[in-house]
Amino acid sequence: MALKVLTLRHPSARERFAAEVDLLRSLGGQGFPAFVDADLAAAPPWFAMELLDGFTLDEIARHAGPLPVPAVAGIGLDVARSLDRLHQHGFAHRDVKPANVMLSARRAMLIDVGIAKGGDDRDLTRTGEIVGSVVWAAPERLTGGAVTPACDVYGLGLLLAFVVGGRRPFPSAPEPETISAVLDGRADLGSVPPPLLDLVRAMTRVAPEDRPSMADVMSALAGIAGRPSDPEPPGAPRPLLVPPTTAGTVAAPAPPPAPAEPALEPAVARLLANERLMSTLRSAHERGYDQAATAIVARAQRRSPRRSVKAVAPGAVRVAAWRESGWTDAEHAERRRFEDTEAGWTSERGLMRRGWWLDKVAAFIALVAAVVCLTASIPQTEDVVRTWFAWVNDLMPDVAVGTRSLPWDLIAIFLLAVAALVWAGLLGERAQAVRGEGWPSTLRLAPSMTAICALLVAVSFAVTAITVLR
Structure with missing residues (x-):
């Protein structure tokens, strides 16, 4: 079950919450989640409804891309039937959008009636409030016009365009620009294929009286989907986990039921x-x-x-x-440093591998530099150490092993500079994670630090060469 709890303490909020419970109970689970139980006298008030196992159309469209026309028409027909049932109860939904439609058990269902408004001014939201997102709102809602079933016809048209085309009819923009585009009827329907294009254009006309009725919409969608347009007969009532309370009675105080997680395939x-x-x-x-x-x-x-x-x-x-x-x-x-695509992720993985190797190289160079510094400081009397590093005399006869000399210091400076160069790049501000948040990934240095490290390396090479060849 899914649980909804009222957190606002204003008396009008309780009235709206109770009205939502009554509406959900009267809908009988046809096209909407089935009502289970409620306790409006509890602190805080709550009600439980059917927990749908599925994904919203917003999630499906974003991760699976545009859907085929027959599938979209079938989804639209399910939503249209749900809206028509809501209209028969005297309410308009007002916020038809992909995030409020869930595909469950191969059927599309509306999952929120808390924003509905009745024709007799019964309102489940605050007076004067513009419900939902502007990009899915009908023009008359933005201008303070009457809320009628035509608002839901408009919203359903935008929903069909989004699911079949894979993009919003009104792209994200500052709110004043979006409102202007909605009022001017500048919806982007270029990605809607011909079988649905004429219907969507008619459903998204600016004037409410120019839009088709919900019955006409159901008939058109049924023809495209190859399904009957008449409302499907209600199925057998779903078993309830908690006996429902009758109208006008209040259940005995009890702990709210815990919502269950949907089972995975x-x-x-x-x-x-x-x-x-x-x-x-x-x-x-x-x-x-x-x-x-x-x-x-x-x-x-x-x-x-x-x-x-x-x-x-x-x-x-x-x-x-x-x-x-x-x-x-x-x-x-x-x-993210690249586009959020498969190619972008491949490039990111390449940088991650390079950063992993730079991490190891920097540690090795720093270790060698520490050994060089230690060797340069060893007194000449340490015969054991002289034996260990005797091979250095064979390679560089002019460099003493057991005495501190300038070439040794310069070699140490060179190695430390290289280690500093690598580590500075790995830990720079723009470096991203390799093994998790905060870890290095690739070489990124500021120009000033690069110049300093390069100067140290050049001086080390020059002085060492002069000293050895002298």
């Missing part, structure tokens, strides 16, 4: 149990490559010998992984 669960895959997905998420993760899942599926694993949509696995891990898209977008 076996193939999806098997992929999410792959530690190597999840480690790679976590690495991609921490670096801002959320969309590229779909390609990562697809590669893992190709390596699997199981047909059931190969048959799962990679986008659905990616959404499930994000949901199970509590991640959100664009959470670390500022860390």
Whole structure:
């Protein structure tokens, strides 16, 4: 079950909450989550409804891309029937958008009625409030016009355009520009294919009276989807986990039921149990490559010998992984250095590998520099150490092993400068994570530090060469 709790204490908030409970109960779970139980006298008030196992159209469109026309028409028909049922109860939804539509058990259902408004001024939101996002709002809502079923026809038209075309009819822009585009009827419908284009154009006309009725919309969508346009007969009532309370009575105070997590498909669960895959997905998420993760899942599926694993949509696995891990898209977008695509992630992985090797090289050079500094400080009387480093005399006869000399100091400076060069790049401000947040990834130096390190290296080479050849 899904649980909704009222946190506001204003009396009008309680009235709206109770009205939402009444509406959800009267809808009977047809096109909406089924009502389970409520306790409006509890502190705080709550109600429970059916927990749908699926994904919102927003998630599906973003991770699976545009859907085929027949599938979109079928989804639109389900939503249109739900809206028509809501209209028959005297309410308009007012916020039809992909995030409020869930695809569950191969059916699309509206998941929020808390924003509905009745024709007799029954309002489940604050008076005068513009509900939802401006980019999905009908023009008359932005100008303070009457809220009618035509508002939902308009919203459904935008939803169809988004799901079938893969992009918003009104791209993200400052709110004044978006409002101007909505009022002028400048929706971008260029990605809508012909079978749906004429219908979507009619549904998104600026004037409410110029739009088709919801019955006409259902008839048109049924023809495209190849399904009957008449409302489907209601199925058998779903079993309720808690006996519903009758109207006008209040259930005895009891602890609110805990919401349950939706069960994963076996193939999806098997992929999410792959530690190597999840480690790679976590690495991609921490670096801002959320969309590229779909390609990562697809590669893992190709390596699997199981047909059931190969048959799962990679986008659905990616959404499930994000949901199970509590991640959100664009959470670390500022860390991304390339486009959020498969090619961008491949480039990022190349830099990560290079950063890993630079990490090891820097540590080795720093160790050698420390040995050189130690050797240059050893007194001439240390015969054991002289024996250990006797090979240096064979390579560089003019450089003493057991006495402190300028060439040794310069060699140490040179090695330390190289180590500093590498480490400064690895730990620079613009460096990204290799093994997690805060770790180095690749060589990135400010021009001033690069010049200083290069000068130290050049002086070390020059003085050493002069001293040895002298």
